[in-house]
Amino acid sequence: MAQRLEQISGHLSNIHSRGLLTGEVVIITGAAQGIGRSAAVIFAKEGAKVVVSEHVLPKAQLVAEEIKAFGGDAIAVGGDVGADDFPKKVLDATIAKYGKLNHIVNNAGFTYDKMLHTLPDDAWDILQKIHVRAPFRLIRAAAPYMRIKGNKENRSIINVSSVSGLHGNVGQANYAAAKAAVIGLTKTIAKEWGPFGVRANTIAFGLVHTRLTQAKEEGATIEIDGKKVALGIPGTGPGANQPGPKAYPLIPLARGASPDEAANGMLFLASSLASFVSGHTLEVTGGAGI
Incomplete structure (x- = not known):
């Protein structure tokens, strides 16, 4: 038993010494601020090559430069995740620079709160477009780079949900519906892409500052x-x-939670520490909703 524990300890030590994501390539949307920025920096510190995606390119460039300043590897890609040409744009940039893709973190999003009886169609439609349609289209476009038979590299999809998607929330019918849909999307990806070694998980955040x-x-x-x-x-x-x-x-x-605490949950799901975790919704909520 002691010998086995020593082997496990040594294995974990080796993982941490080289970085949990060393050499792996990750696209993070909405990565210029908040949880997305924290994820970009934390992933880079764990050895990932990070594609920092943000609607406003100069903001993405600031984060990419921050990563390069401590010796990390990153590129910035500007663009609206809801735009029809966005998946091709970000994937072309990723493959041109790094030649492969290991992880997609669909983090971009916002809230557009209205009480149900006053919620206009456009406030409903835009949240479904950004929180559900956009992740779906990016994942679908990434299929040729991820659904690769025999590829043993660590690969995963992480979609962001919320306690609103799990339990609903006053004034957030549009947001809650979108974040609930993300969970079903993720579970389907886990079933369809699992045979190719691709894991898919959702992370549901509670209050993050x-x-x-x-x-x-x-x-x-x-x-x-x-x-x-x-x-x-x-x-x-x-x-x-x-x-x-x-x-x-x-x-x-x-x-x-702090943005870094939230991003650490993403790191776990992307890393090999979660190598047998797929189709799961990780609640990072401080216990809210239990």
Whole structure:
């Protein structure tokens, strides 16, 4: 037994010494800020070659330069994940630079909150387009680079869901529906692509402190089809949910996650530590929803 434990310890030591993702190529969408940026940096520090994808190219370039500054390997690709030409654009850039693809992390997204009875069609349609259609189209386009018989390399798809997709949420019928759909998509990929050695998993986030969850009163917005859409959660400004035993009553850990904590869950699912994990939804929620 002692000898076996020593062998396991040595194996894990070797993994960490060379990086959990050394030599592997990953596309991360929405990688210029928040969870996506953390994932890009953390993956690169674990040896991955990272394709930093973001709607605004200069923002993607900043993250790529940050990665290169500590000796990592990254390229930046700008483009709207919902655009018809996006999958070809990002895949062509990836294969031209690195010659292969190991992982796709479909992280790009946003919220467009409205109560159900006032939810307009365009607010419904855009979230289905970005959160469901866009990941589907990128994954489908990547099939020739991932569904390769006999390829023993570590390969995976990671799609991002949410506690809203698991349990629903007031004011988020569009977001909840999209994030629930992602889970079904992921399980189907796991069944269809598993025979080729490709794993597919969903990661469902709870409260993570990013621009999407900052106080709505701070006035952050994004532009969607020429319209300004407010970001954030009402009532989470100064004084709200202060640390303490009664803080965040729906989260057993009584706090939200940092973007790095959220990205670490992605790292686990992409790495060989999860080599027999597929079709799973990993809840990174601090215990919310249990």
